[in-house]
Amino acid sequence: MTGFLLRRVLGAVVTLLAISVIVYVVFYVTPGNVAQITCGPRCSPEQVDQVAQQLRLDDPLYVRYWHFLEGLVAGQDYSTGTSVEHCSAPCLGLSYQSDQQVTQLILNKLPVSLSLVFGAMVLWLILGVGTGVLSAWRRGRLSERLLTGVTLAGVATPVFVIGLVLMIVVCGQLQLLPFPQYVNLTDDPEQWAWNLLLPWLSLALIEAAAFARLTRASMLETLADDHIRTFRAYGVGERSVIGRHALRGALAPVIALNANNFGSAVGGAVLTETLFGLPGIGQELVHAVNVVDLPVVVGMVLVIGFFVVLANAVADVLYAVADRRVVLA
């Protein structure tokens, strides 16, 4: 187990470093004058040069990357023109746009994204796995066809359609809920949950469809296994056969899909965040890419990468818990 954790952490560090290099290179070769964009359209050429110098845009790629690593490990001092600001390790640099520390920026946005994705995950697992089990059990009957139809519609509907419809109906027509507005979990847990309910639902409905289809396929496969036949031949009830024996065997691919979807939704739920005005990572990342704010982009991508790696490690542990034959190594 210790060996497993050690290897996992090491692998994660290497992966994340590789990601950061790739982001640096991509932004380095991207055409466009970063200094001009950062300074604004009305800057004079002198001002642009000044900005470029301040941001060290003229340094070669490896020097800039080295500075980035330095800041990450040891922290760094930045001159903002008039004063010197210390950015303590792990320092991801300052935003080109706002001079804000990227680490701080991420810490502000992360709780929003995690709140959204974690809640949605609980919902999509319940909805998705539930629907999948039900349609595997009722295979070929009318109820299964209806469920399949609904899940297909779920896959095919864009999140802004579902989200908008939910908002118009629930908040506008029925006035059951106020229009969502993010409230910190620590400030008011009840308001936090009520305000996130619609974002959770709309994100979960989209994701649940994929889980339903995967669970159904996986369930049908396990239901054809010999040991299922054994329990049926011994008079064990269908509920127990499905719930205890078939579902457990069918969960492995579901765990794997969930790890990936959770990780990528942390930074990828842009549409949901935008639609409901949630100030999360995804929204900020899109903005940073538009204005070529390299430190912010690198920081965000690393955080997203971290969650993907973490979610997969958790999935591996869950595999081993679910199936004793799996040895963590």
Added chain:
Amino acid sequence: MSLVDVSDLTVEFGSLRAVDGLSFRLEQGGALALVGESGSGKSTVASALLGLHRGTGARVGGSVEVAGIDVEEASDEELRRLRGGKAAMVFQDPLSSFDPYYAIGDQIAEVYRVHARVSRRAARARAVEVLERVGIPDAPRRSRSRPHEFSGGMRQRALIAMALACTPDLLIADEPTTALDVTVQAQILDLLHTLREETGMGLLLVTHDVGVAAESVDEVLVMRHGRAVEHGPVGTVLGTPGETYTRELLAAVPRVDARRAATGEAGEVVLEATGLRREFGRGKKAFTAVDGVSLTIRRGETLGVVGESGSGKTTLGRMLVGLLEPTAGEIKPGGGVRPDVQMVFQDPVSSLNPRRSVGESIADPLRARGERDETRIRGRVTELLERVGLEGAHYDRYPHEFSGGQRQRVGIARALAADPRVIVCDEPVSALDVTTQAQVVALLGELQRELGLALVFVAHDLAVVRQVSDRVAVMRRGRIVESGPADEVYDHPQDPYTQQLLAAVPALDPEVAARRRAARRELAAA
């Protein structure tokens, strides 16, 4: 009232009639074997006894009555009480028949609680009790093991324990020993026998192996194409069969006590292996599969390599062909000529690419040797196909269009394509029915005589090995424990392990079987 009363049973899957007007009875405490080759419908009958065809789309006609319950008419609830409670089934593959995620004891307890209103704790105690009953050592602790932590024989015992849990009146055993080694098979058959004596339950045994039937039952019903061919007391049916098919079936069964017809003289040495050793894994997990094996193979002779699972016989075969690199030791071609060793694999289904025509598969070795002329390739493959008893026109067909025996012929043709001097056959007939088995064995002998091939015949089936081999090597735990001319090894085995193996082979004569069982019991008691 009979324990089982089947009359005019018909089971159809789509347009296929798997069982066609079958009738038989089994009295309380009796033992009946359904014997037949694959596709004879014997397992379908077993499933019908528990109503397992319900809800699968199969059409069932006629009537099946088990322990006084009309299986076709019974409600789902009655059927559930029958299954496991009054009639319990032991399946063929004990690994896949348990849920891999739960402890064996918990699975037995779960089944027990379906039929008995007891607490979890009491059910768990019952599980340990039946595991002890079937001879699982240290049952309280082992009951917490998961299926993959059990050996094949122990899993089969555990499945029988599950069947025993609810003290059923009828035990249905569907090929209960097919996946097991011969010594383990003997133990399981003896166990079934003892349990039957003690509990007085009836036994319905489904098997393709006439020997297994002779060991275990009072009555035999021979099936073919879903119909009963012959039905009667085991001694009569196997001793003086009335029907042609039964006689053919019995004639095809290889006998462990029959001498092989004399064959031609063995020629010069074509392959010589000395001190072969092969390890797998590293460090603490290192495992020596083959440990210091030396052998020579001569032109025109067959060397039989026999052993139980895990004895290293397959690893040895693969090293001879060059599929595995030996950790130590060397393989030398006799007379300094490149030996050209080819292989015929056990499973003709998975050793042929299902997406390529069989002609293409046979042509592979030719292309690998640099042949590029398509007309010549096609000509040679056609010749090979005809040589192994298929038709040249089969070139463009795909593996799924052939039967098991035909696929194995394709495998042999592929091995012949490279003009080998030695062919290593790894369990070449163990996936085949006995009649097909006999045909493939005959083909191998014919090819050997014509082409002067040297054969290495690797198998677990002692009788088949005797049937084909000039010399025999008995393997155990990576070593050859005994080797010599086949007749000598079989008639006068020197090593205790060889003796034990031979004593475990099922006899076709029920009286001999009973004598051997008594001897085994004495041996176990001593």
